[in-house]
Amino acid sequence: MIEELSSSKKVVGTKQTKRAIQSDEVKVVFVAKDADAQVVNDVIETCxxxxxxxxxxxxxxxxxxxxxxxxxxxxxxxxK
Structure with missing residues (x-):
């Protein structure tokens, strides 16, 4: 599944990911388990x-x- 990141159109980073989610442009979101909760919680909740x-x-x-x-x-x- 993570292999999709190397070959697909993507955004990297929490700010860009949030922006893409808000614009309904996202097919799948990847979140690092070791990321600070306060950084990624908003992304997780929105997904x-x-x-x-x-x-x-x-x-x-x-x-x-x-x-x-x-x-x-x-x-x-x-x-997408």
Missing amino acids: EQKGIELVYVDSKMGLGKACGIDVSAASAAVL
Whole structure:
């Protein structure tokens, strides 16, 4: 499932992910298990309210690498 991030149109980072969710552009959201709760709680709650698929990954660093960036990421989303 996380392989989708490398080949699909995506947004990386919590601010961009929130913006994409609000615009109804998101197919699936990935959240790092080690991300600070206060950073990702809003993303998680909004996904649950809108019925958007939510996938948890082990680490921020792993999520960043899956997105093709050299830094960690708390959340990312695959766009429709």
